[in-house]
Amino acid sequence: MIDLKYLRDHPEVVRLSMRKRKHSGDEVDAVLSLDEEWRRLFTRQNNLRSEQKKRSEEIATRKRNKEDVTAEIVEMKELAQQVRELEVTLKEKEEALQGLLAKLPNLLHSSVPEGSDDSANLCLRSWGEIPSFSFTPLPHWELASRLKLFDLERGSKVAGSGFILYTGWGAKLERALINWMLDFHGRKHGYQEVFPPFVVNRETAFGTGKLPDFEGQMYTFTNADLFLNPTAEVPVTALFAGETLKAEELPLSYVAYTACFRREAGAAGKDTRGLLRVHQFDKVELVKFTRPEQSFAELETLVRDAEEIIQALELPYQVVELCGGDIGFGAAKAYDINVWAPGAGKWLEVSSCSNCTDFQARRLNTRFRNPESGKLEFVHTLNGSGVALPRTVAALLENHQQADGSVRLPPVLVPYMGVERITSA
RNA sequence: GGAUGGGUGGCCGAGUGGUUUAAGGCGCCGCACUUGAAAUGCGGUGGGCUAAAAGGCCCCGCGGGUUCAAAUCCUGCCCCAUCCGCCA
Numbered sequence: 328m329i330d331l332k333y334l335r336d337h338p339e340v341v342r343l344s345m346r347k348r349k350h351s352g353d354e355v356d357a358v359l360s361l362d363e364e365w366r367r368l369f370t371r372q373n374n375l376r377s378e379q380k381k382r383s384e385e386i387a388t389r390k391r392n393k394e395d396v397t398a399e400i401v402e403m404k405e406l407a408q409q410v411r412e413l414e415v416t417l418k419e420k421e422e423a424l425q426g427l428l429a430k431l432p433n434l435l436h437s438s439v440p441e442g443s444d445d446s447a448n449l450c451l452r453s454w455g456e457i458p459s460f461s462f463t464p465l466p467h468w469e470l471a472s473r474l475k476l477f478d479l480e481r482g483s484k485v486a487g488s489g490f491i492l493y494t495g496w497g498a499k500l501e502r503a504l505i506n507w508m509l510d511f512h513g514r515k516h517g518y519q520e521v522f523p524p525f526v527v528n529r530e531t532a533f534g535t536g537k538l539p540d541f542e543g544q545m546y547t548f549t550n551a552d553l554f555l556n557p558t559a560e561v562p563v564t565a566l567f568a569g570e571t572l573k574a575e576e577l578p579l580s581y582v583a584y585t586a587c588f589r590r591e592a593g594a595a596g597k598d599t600r601g602l603l604r605v606h607q608f609d610k611v612e613l614v615k616f617t618r619p620e621q622s623f624a625e626l627e628t629l630v631r632d633a634e635e636i637i638q639a640l641e642l643p644y645q646v647v648e649l650c651g652g653d654i655g656f657g658a659a660k661a662y663d664i665n666v667w668a669p670g671a672g673k674w675l676e677v678s679s680c681s682n683c684t685d686f687q688a689r690r691l692n693t694r695f696r697n698p699e700s701g702k703l704e705f706v707h708t709l710n711g712s713g714v715a716l717p718r719t720v721a722a723l724l725e726n727h728q729q730a731d732g733s734v735r736l737p738p739v740l741v742p743y744m745g746v747e748r749i750t751s752a
Numbered sequence: 753g754g755a756u757g758g759g760u761g762g763c764c765g766a767g768u769g770g771u772u773u774a775a776g777g778c779g780c781c782g783c784a785c786u787u788g789a790a791a792u793g794c795g796g797u798g799g800g801c802u803a804a805a806a807g808g809c810c811c812c813g814c815g816g817g818u819u820c821a822a823a824u825c826c827u828g829c830c831c832c833a834u835c836c837g838c839c840a
Contacts, residue, residue: 369802373809380809383821387770396820403820703799 328689329431331424334358344434347651349443358427365420372413379406429533430540433686435651436623436660442650448663449650454634455643457667462730466670467721468601470728471497474751479601489591489599489606491717496749501609503743504716505584508611508636511739512713516632518582518613523562525585526553531565534691536657536683546588555588559612560710564683567616568691572706574698578617578625582713585610602717603675609716615709618695619685622707623660626682630662633678633713639739642722643667645674659684662711666718670725675718680711 334341338359342352382403386396440449458464471477476497482490493501512518532538532554537545546555556562563583572579587610598604613632617625630646637644649661658681665674685705688694694703727735733750741747 366802369809373802376810377808379820383770386820390770400820405820407820 328428328686329434330685330689331358331362331428334428335362341431341434345431347435347439347441348432348654349652350432354427354431358424358431361420361424361427365417365424368413368417368420372410372417375406375410375413379403379410382406426539429690432656433536433659433683435654436682436684439654439660440648440650443652444650445653447650448647448653451646451648451662453643453645454638455641455667457643458669458726460669460728464669464725464728466601467668467724469670470724470732470734471601473732474734474749476500476724476749477602487606489604491602491605491607496744497720499744500720500740500749501716503740504719505609505611507740507743508713509582509584511636511639512582512611512613512632515635516580518580518632521563521566521581521583523556523559523566523583523585525556525588527556527561527565528553531561531568534568535561535564535687536690537561540656543592544590546590556585557589558587558610558710558712559583559585560614563612563614564687564708564710565691567693570693571703572616572693572695574618574695577695577706578615578621581614583612583614585612587715598673600671602721603671605717611713611716613680613709613711613713616693616706617709618697619704619707622682622684622709625707626660626662626680626709629709629711630664630678630680633664633680633711636714637664637666637677637719639737640719640723641737642719642726644677655679655681657681657683657686659686664712664714666722668718668722668725670728671721675722677718677722678712678714681709683708683710 329341334355338355342355345352345355382399386399386403389396389399440447442448465473468479474497475495476493478492478494479488482492485492509520513520529538529552532542532545537554537557541557545557547553562585563581566581586607588607591604591606602608613629615622615625615629634644634646644664644666647663647665649655649658649663654661661679661681663676664678664680666677668675684707687708688705693706693708695706696702697704723737724734727737729735729748733748735748736744736746
């Protein structure tokens with residue numbers, strides 16, 4: 328949520344940010360005019376209530392003195408009716424205002440590049456060599472089929488297309504990657520491990536900015552007002568909703584594994600081969616709570632922490648900075664990590680790291696007391712994949728495939744897998 | 753899922769319709785006394801909205817309702833504890 332007071336005082340700044348996201352900016356004016364109307368009604372109601380309170384106290388005093396107050400009470404009924412009516416109008420305006428405000432995306436950081444889609448994203452750095460092969464590299468779905476790593480038909484049979492049944496070494500690789508990533512971020516980067524629920528309630532989905540606009544992306548239940556979480560970002564970021572964190576313990580860093588569920592409505596047929604786009608996938612997520620002045624520096628270390636995973640897996644990648652038109656709803660600034668997949672012949676997004684500044688914290692009401700000012704302030708929240716598994720598995724299989732049809736495992740995974748390569752045997 | 757008892761400020765806890773602007777205590781902060789500390793005394797000590805300010809309004813788990821007036825009465829929901837049932 329954007330700070331309404333900030334929007335009031337700096338409408339032009341907000342408008343420019345909206346335009347950078349390729350919105351019209353008209354939403355800002357709609358908010359401003361509703362806000363003005365709301366404040367007018369609020370002041371009126373405030374004054375009426377004040378009068379109501381004073382006169383009620385008078386009635387109380389006179390009643391104690393055994394005076395007759397019938398006439399006053401008749402007058403007060405009229406006043407109470409006015410207050411009630413105004414209250415209803417006020418509530419309608421307030422809900423409309425909050426509704427508009429809740430749909431405004433976060434303010435972009437000034438460093439975010441201009442552009443309307445991913446073609447305008449800025450490549451910041453790359454790592455690793457694009458591998459060359461003495462043979463034609465196979466796409467991961469071919470490799471998986473030969474090595475029996477997953478079974479798309481049976482996954483589809485029990486749940487539907489886009490739900491993967493991992494088998495044999497494929498199943499073990501999935502588990503190994505999850506365990507290794509959790510251990511790696513915990514030991515090497517000091518993230519605290521949590522294992523959150525895979526479902527979240529409405530407040531949590533709203534607080535992290537997934538509602539009201541992205542309800543269609545989440546799986547829901549017909550017998551409970553819950554959502555299957557689309558990413559561990561959602562439950563973990565909401566961990567301290569309504570709480571005040573201690574300034575001295577910030578930044579707080581968490582690492583969490585969850586399965587992630589996305590309907591991917593309307594995405595059918597686009598990059599859907601094999602593991603490229605699925606409805607359920609595993610992901611290890613990094614989440615940070617920081618003081619405002621730390622958050623952009625923490626975003627840099629967050630993305631580096633995610634990069635180290637890809638480096639340890641010996642996969643070539645690039646880090647891109649998202650442009651205004653491509654950046655997520657809650658983010659002020661974001662980086663993606665794209666890994667090269669030589670079999671599929673494309674870059675695969677395996678991580679997205681965002682600084683959501685105070686946007687989620689304001690919705691969730693997660694604050695800290697600033698020791699310098701003595702005031703309560705919203706924390707900044709950050710999240711990043713560290714990393715998402717299916718496309719990482721795809722890239723790993725494709726990059727490390729050998730002429731003999733086996734797949735070499737990077738050394739970090741050997742202790743978790745118990746073998747140095749995956750073979751069909 | 754059922755039954756019972758609970759949910760009041762940082763914490764404990766009083767309060768069953770109107771001097772409650774939420775008693776009292778603990779904790780914390782400041783000051784005084786003291787060589788220092790303890791003890792003691794005095795004062796202060798939540799959040800939000802609105803307003804240029806003074807001020808005003810809202811918040812006793814959350815939402816509705818009754819009333820001139822609600823922490824207090826009614827109602828729906830949530831959470832905690834205990835017991836029962838079911839269950840990995």
